[in-house]
Amino acid sequence: MCGIAGVIHRNGPGDIGVELTRMLQSMKHRGPDSTGYALYGPSDDMVVIRFILAEPNESRGFGMDALIEKHRAEAESRLAKIGAEVATISSETGYAFRATMRYSGELQPLADYLEDIPGCEVLSLGNSLEIVKDLGDAATVDEQYGLSSFRGTHGIGHVRMATESDVDLASAHPYWAYPFADVAVVHNGQLTNYHHWKRRLERNGHRFQSECDSEIIAVYLAGKLEQGMPLEAAMKDSLDDLDGVFTYVCVTGNELGFAKDEMAAKPLVLFESDDLVAVATEEVAIRHLVQSEATTRDPFEREVKVWQV
Amino acid sequence: MAGVGTKSGVRYDARGLVEPEAEVPGIAEVSGDTARFDAEELTTRQINLELRDLVYRQGIKDVTIANPGSKNSLAVGILERIKLTIEGSPGWFACGLIDGPEVHIQGRVGWSLCENMMSGVVVVDGPAGSLTCAAIRGGDVVVKGNAGARTGIDQKGGTIIVMGDVGINTGFMMQRGRQIIAGNAGDGLGDSMYDGTIYVGGEVASLGVDCVPGEWTDADTELIERKYRIYDLGPVPEFKKFVCGKQLHNYDSLEPSERKLVI
Numbered sequence: 001m002c003g004i005a006g007v008i009h010r011n012g013p014g015d016i017g018v019e020l021t022r023m024l025q026s027m028k029h030r031g032p033d034s035t036g037y038a039l040y041g042p043s044d045d046m047v048v049i050r051f052i053l054a055e056p057n058e059s060r061g062f063g064m065d066a067l068i069e070k071h072r073a074e075a076e077s078r079l080a081k082i083g084a085e086v087a088t089i090s091s092e093t094g095y096a097f098r099a100t101m102r103y104s105g106e107l108q109p110l111a112d113y114l115e116d117i118p119g120c121e122v123l124s125l126g127n128s129l130e131i132v133k134d135l136g137d138a139a140t141v142d143e144q145y146g147l148s149s150f151r152g153t154h155g156i157g158h159v160r161m162a163t164e165s166d167v168d169l170a171s172a173h174p175y176w177a178y179p180f181a182d183v184a185v186v187h188n189g190q191l192t193n194y195h196h197w198k199r200r201l202e203r204n205g206h207r208f209q210s211e212c213d214s215e216i217i218a219v220y221l222a223g224k225l226e227q228g229m230p231l232e233a234a235m236k237d238s239l240d241d242l243d244g245v246f247t248y249v250c251v252t253g254n255e256l257g258f259a260k261d262e263m264a265a266k267p268l269v270l271f272e273s274d275d276l277v278a279v280a281t282e283e284v285a286i287r288h289l290v291q292s293e294a295t296t297r298d299p300f301e302r303e304v305k306v307w308q309v
Numbered sequence: 310m311a312g313v314g315t316k317s318g319v320r321y322d323a324r325g326l327v328e329p330e331a332e333v334p335g336i337a338e339v340s341g342d343t344a345r346f347d348a349e350e351l352t353t354r355q356i357n358l359e360l361r362d363l364v365y366r367q368g369i370k371d372v373t374i375a376n377p378g379s380k381n382s383l384a385v386g387i388l389e390r391i392k393l394t395i396e397g398s399p400g401w402f403a404c405g406l407i408d409g410p411e412v413h414i415q416g417r418v419g420w421s422l423c424e425n426m427m428s429g430v431v432v433v434d435g436p437a438g439s440l441t442c443a444a445i446r447g448g449d450v451v452v453k454g455n456a457g458a459r460t461g462i463d464q465k466g467g468t469i470i471v472m473g474d475v476g477i478n479t480g481f482m483m484q485r486g487r488q489i490i491a492g493n494a495g496d497g498l499g500d501s502m503y504d505g506t507i508y509v510g511g512e513v514a515s516l517g518v519d520c521v522p523g524e525w526t527d528a529d530t531e532l533i534e535r536k537y538r539i540y541d542l543g544p545v546p547e548f549k550k551f552v553c554g555k556q557l558h559n560y561d562s563l564e565p566s567e568r569k570l571v572i
Binding site: 263265 | 378379398400401419420435436438439459474477495
């Protein structure tokens with residue numbers, strides 16, 4: 001099942017943390033197992049990284065506090081070794097970390113070097129993207145990570161009902177498009193040519209953090225963006241290249257777009273005004289963002305639309 | 310049965326039923342044979358409990374629900390010939406399994422409007438999501454905006470009128486009844502339909518398997534003009550008619566015993 005949501009403010013930052021929490025919590029019935037956010041804050045010359053050093057359930061194991069602390073120190077040491085000048089590093093949970101740093105090198109070696117630490121997984125990396133995901137509903141994750149105060153231009157979110165993989169962070173959305181900065185995807189559906197595309201992208205040097213088909217979409221799109229293709233064209237290509245039933249939302253540093261498969265098998269409702277665009281699996285999420293009876297519409301099959309900040 | 314609480318405050322029992330301990334809110338303003346209540350602060354279960362209490366216990370014949378907030382599964386299983394007005398937009402599964410009511414939705418609706426409807430009338434002022442009127446058995450449903458994919462899938466009777474466009478596979482496996490689509494239709498119109506009639510006023514992206522143009526008769530004109538008149542839908546545009554070609558294997562003339570021999 002699962003529920004997805006996205007919001008983009010076209011005339012400057014808004015309270016996207018609060019907004020997405022409201023939208024996602026209203027769709028809790030579509031997926032109470034985990035909730036995730038990809039949020040875009042103000043972009044500056046700092047690189048921001050979100051990573052975990054253990055799954056939430058593992059972190060409660062015997063001796064894990066000391067082990068995570070050891071790995072955190074190792075992570076800081078490795079960041080310094082690779083040339084990153086860490087400005088801040090913090091953790092709300094004890095196993096998930098956020099760091100800001102000055103770094104001008106390639107992102108892939110940095111991510112690979114960090115993920116070589118046992119249990120480490122880089123959730124997001126870029127100049128403005130921050131992916132936060134954890135077990136439980138949106139209210140729980142919001143409270144845990146203090147997302148209500150997050151202001152930014154755009155963001156996406158996902159509530160997950162685990163159907164074909166574990167209830168863990170590796171299977172939770174959104175997915176960062178490793179190793180590309182500031183690209184993330186949330187998806188509702190199933191890809192039936194998952195293995196085909198995974199093998200193909202792995203042959204081109206990509207690695208995957210999960211066994212989840214949704215991660216394919218993020219890396220597929222980022223690969224096209226890297227070749228200079230506009231996001232909308234890449235998403236249109238995906239309608240022919242990806243098999244299955246899907247509706248997904250993709251975000252970059254300055255864009256948000258959705259795509260619906262040719263069978264229109266997965267729902268999406270769209271609200272669009274001059275300064276705000278919102279998309280969600282169910283209308284009820286839009287109502288929690290726009291209080292009035294605003295005009296909305298359901299996009300048809302093979303529809304792709306992209307908005308810029 | 311004891312319920313299980315969650316952080317959101319919504320409670321489930323061991324069977325997964327939402328809010329097993331919910332009670333009739335009793336907030337409706339009743340005046341003679343009519344009643345009205347505001348659903349903004351109510352849960353889905355509370356709204357349906359209030360509605361059912363008004364209709365079945367108090368015998369109210371005219372109910373208005375304000376501010377439905379796109380909540381799912383509203384007004385499901387109403388089997389009385391009442392008048393129901395919903396001021397705003399309900400969510401998914403609205404008016405499923407109804408038999409008899411006359412419903413006016415002054416907003417839009419989500420997926421699966423009027424699923425398995427038996428009889429009655431439902432008029433939606435805005436658009437509807439996908440799977441509108443899936444497996445409908447009877448009654449009239451009028452959607453004044455667009456409707457999504459698979460409108461009238463498995464339709465077994467009744468009349469679906471959509472004043473806007475419809476999505477892919479509208480009328481898929483339709484078995485009986487009529488669809489009047491004033492706008493355009495997506496790919497695969499009437500795919501694998503068994504029977505019934507689909508009228509389209511706009512363009513058809515493509516016809517589905519075994520869906521073919523039908524011969525226009527005076528009865529078609531009379532039907533469409535009557536429906537437009539009843540629901541005050543304005544001038545009647547020109548329609549094209551589509552029916553089942555009856556060329557698929559299930560329409561051969563063989564007896565079951567003969568079919569076994571052929572196979």
